[in-house]
Amino acid sequence: MKTNLEIPEVIVLDKTYTRVYLQEDSFISNLRRALPREISIEHFEKPLKSQISEIDFNFLQNYYERRNGANGEAYILRTIPQRIRVDIANAFFAQDYITREDKDYLLKFYVLDEGLERYILRHSITESDEIKMLKLFNLKSLHINNVQKAMISEILESVKEIEKKFIFFANLYTSPKHKFFSPPNLKHVSGMQITEAARQFAIAICHKFGSVPFEGVTFLLQSLKSEFYQYAKVNMPIKMRAIAKDVKFAKDKTWNFVDIEITVYQENVEISKVTTIATILPLKVYQRLKSGQQELYEIDPRFRPSERFRNNISIRYLEGDQMKKWVCHIENFSVGGFMVKAEGALPPKQFTENEDLEFFMHFDIAGFVHGKCKNTWTRVEREEEDTFLAGFSIIEMTNVDTENLKEAIGRFGRLIEERDLY
Numbered sequence: 001m002k003t004n005l006e007i008p009e010v011i012v013l014d015k016t017y018t019r020v021y022l023q024e025d026s027f028i029s030n031l032r033r034a035l036p037r038e039i040s041i042e043h044f045e046k047p048l049k050s051q052i053s054e055i056d057f058n059f060l061q062n063y064y065e066r067r068n069g070a071n072g073e074a075y076i077l078r079t080i081p082q083r084i085r086v087d088i089a090n091a092f093f094a095q096d097y098i099t100r101e102d103k104d105y106l107l108k109f110y111v112l113d114e115g116l117e118r119y120i121l122r123h124s125i126t127e128s129d130e131i132k133m134l135k136l137f138n139l140k141s142l143h144i145n146n147v148q149k150a151m152i153s154e155i156l157e158s159v160k161e162i163e164k165k166f167i168f169f170a171n172l173y174t175s176p177k178h179k180f181f182s183p184p185n186l187k188h189v190s191g192m193q194i195t196e197a198a199r200q201f202a203i204a205i206c207h208k209f210g211s212v213p214f215e216g217v218t219f220l221l222q223s224l225k226s227e228f229y230q231y232a233k234v235n236m237p238i239k240m241r242a243i244a245k246d247v248k249f250a251k252d253k254t255w256n257f258v259d260i261e262i263t264v265y266q267e268n269v270e271i272s273k274v275t276t277i278a279t280i281l282p283l284k285v286y287q288r289l290k291s292g293q294q295e296l297y298e299i300d301p302r303f304r305p306s307e308r309f310r311n312n313i314s315i316r317y318l319e320g321d322q323m324k325k326w327v328c329h330i331e332n333f334s335v336g337g338f339m340v341k342a343e344g345a346l347p348p349k350q351f352t353e354n355e356d357l358e359f360f361m362h363f364d365i366a367g368f369v370h371g372k373c374k375n376t377w378t379r380v381e382r383e384e385e386d387t388f389l390a391g392f393s394i395i396e397m398t399n400v401d402t403e404n405l406k407e408a409i410g411r412f413g414r415l416i417e418e419r420d421l422y
Contacts, residue, residue, distance in 0.1 A: 005059045011150050012173055016214050017207045018200035021364070027197040028204050029173035030146040032153030034165045037077045037124075039064060044075040047161040056155045063144060063152055079144065080133045084110065084119040092137075102136055109133075127169070127241070128268050146171055146239070157209075166247065168205050172197045172238040172264075189232035191272070198262040198274035199224065201240050206280060210247070210255030218286045223277040230271040232264075239265045256280045302332040302339070303413030309363055313340060315373070315392070316358045317350045324348070328390070330361070332416055335405055337373070337393040344386045351375040351390070359392070366408035371397035 013028040020026050039048070044064065049057055064075040068083065076082055084092075089110075093103050109129070110119040125133070134143050144152075149169070156162045172194070203219060206212040232238060241263045248257035257279050264272035310329045317324060326348060328340040338359075351357065352375055361369040373392040381387040397405070 005055060005151065007147055007151065009147070010171075010173065011147055012175075013170075013204055017204040019203055019219070020200070024175040024178045026200065027172055027174060027193065028200050029171045030150040031170045031201075031204055031208060032146075032150040032168065033157060033209060034127075034167035034169065035077060035149060035152055035156070036163050036165075037079075038071070038074040039162065040074055041066065043159075043161050048156075048159050051159050052155055060152065060155060063148070077144075079130050080121070080125070080137065080139070082121050083116075086112070086117045086119065089119050098136070106133070106136065127239075128265065131268055146237075164209075166244040168201075168209065168242040168244075170201050170204070170240050170242075172240060188234055189238065191226065191228050194228070194232060194238075194264055194272050195224070195226045195274055197238075198226070198240060198264065198272075199276060201242055201262060202258065202260045202276050202278070205242055205244070205260065206255050206258060210258070212254050212280055216283050217280055218283055220279045220281055220286065221276070222279060223275070225275045227273045228271070229273075230266075230269060232266055232271050236266050238271075241265070254280075302334045302416050303409050304332050304416055305330050305408075306412040306414075309408075309412055312362045313338075314360045315340070316360070317348060317354055319348070319350060326351075331389065333361075333405075333409065333413065335394070335402065335409070337376070337391065339389060339391045341381070342388050342390070346386075347375070347378050347388055347390050351378070355395070357392070359394075361405070361408070363404070363408035363412060366411060367404045369397070369401050369405045369408065371395075371401055 010029050011031075013026055013031050015021070015023045015026040017031070018026045018028055044066075048060075052060075063078055065078055066073065066075050092098065109121055109125055111122040112118075113120050131143070146169070157164075172189070174189075174193070206219075207214060243261050243263075244258060245261055246257070246259035247255055250256040259277045260275070262274045262276070263270055264274070310331075313328060313330050315326045315328065317326070326342065328342040331339045331341050333339075355374045357373050357375065359369075359371060359373045363369070371394055373394050376391045376393050378388065378390045381389050
């Protein structure tokens with residue numbers, strides 16, 4: 001039986017939270033809410049202790065201790081000192097490495113209480129302030145790293161009595177196996193990746209903390225603005241802080257609108273800012289909106305599928321009383337028909353004689369597509385290589401299959417602007 005929690009090197013966020021197809025394209029790790037610096041004794045020792053496991057409670061006690069804070073006794077996050085004796089403070093300010101600017105900076109947060117003869121931390125601080133103070137005080141051993149904070153946040157999130165701030169943090173993470181965004185392909189973190197990571201961060205916040213479901217909804221992006229202030233190094237960690245400036249709720253209390261400002265830091269210096277506004281719609285509402293924006297084409301548009309789906313088709317026909325299939329690849333497709341290619345396999349003669357052929361397609365997320373089709377033309381592409389092309393018109397599909405095909409086209413198809421007509 002485990003008696004303590006294991007602390008990993010990094011907590012990589014699953015792709016379902018960032019809504020990307022491949023895990024290596026998910027750029028978020030150590031996702032968390034801002035931690036409360038003080039938890040009342042009543043909340044810590046009663047609802048919190050009773051609602052979490054003993055292992056989790058023991059883990060929290062490594063980071064929160066009961067002592068006097070700015071507002072009396074409470075469980076306080078073990079980071080920078082809450083109170084400093086006057087004699088210790090004066091000796092600290094007299095150190096050669098402490099500049100006048102450093103002293104003025106600290107006195108913005110610490111106020112002298114002459115009666116207690118203590119400097120009391122009276123003002124709230126940011127995580128950037130916390131790290132800077134720990135360095136000045138030479139108390140790096142009290143630093144709580146991003147993974148530990150993410151684990152603390154995960155535990156506290158389940159306790160409704162604990163204060164929940166609309167401030168969130170994460171780290172930009174790049175899989176070492178990524179085909180593009182990994183050394184030696186890049187010498188710095190590109191603005192494109194920072195923007196994409198910020199976008200994913202905002203989406204993940206909505207799922208994790210706004211209770212937005214993973215299925216049956218879509219994010220309608222209204223605005224995405226990026227500003228860049230400094231070069232981002234590949235070999236140094238990047239932290240992102242998000243502030244939810246505006247949040248609206250659906251009837252079921254899930255988020256359905258967000259205005260989020262994301263600040264990107266490296267080595268405690270602000271290097272970028274990304275603001276995003278989005279509406280979260282039920283998929284049925286989104287599809288109704290899209291149905292009123294159908295494109296008009298002079299001819300039936302065809303789309304070239306993503307390479308990974310070219311083999312996901314089967315055309316079946318009867319030969320006598322046996323069902324057989326023709327092995328081929330999708331070249332293009334639409335809601336009205338598709339073109340396929342086959343190498344070394346002459347199209348069966350039954351194709352031209354049978355107007356009731358069956359086809360099956362499969363696409364990730366969109367699902368299966370099944371219907372009946374008719375062979376409209378066949379030709380040899382390169383006779384010496386035995387390569388054949390064939391066109392089919394779709395003559396029958398259920399409403400579900402039609403919607404799945406439209407979904408596949410929208411997700412994985414690229415419009416062929418100049419298509420051949422046969």
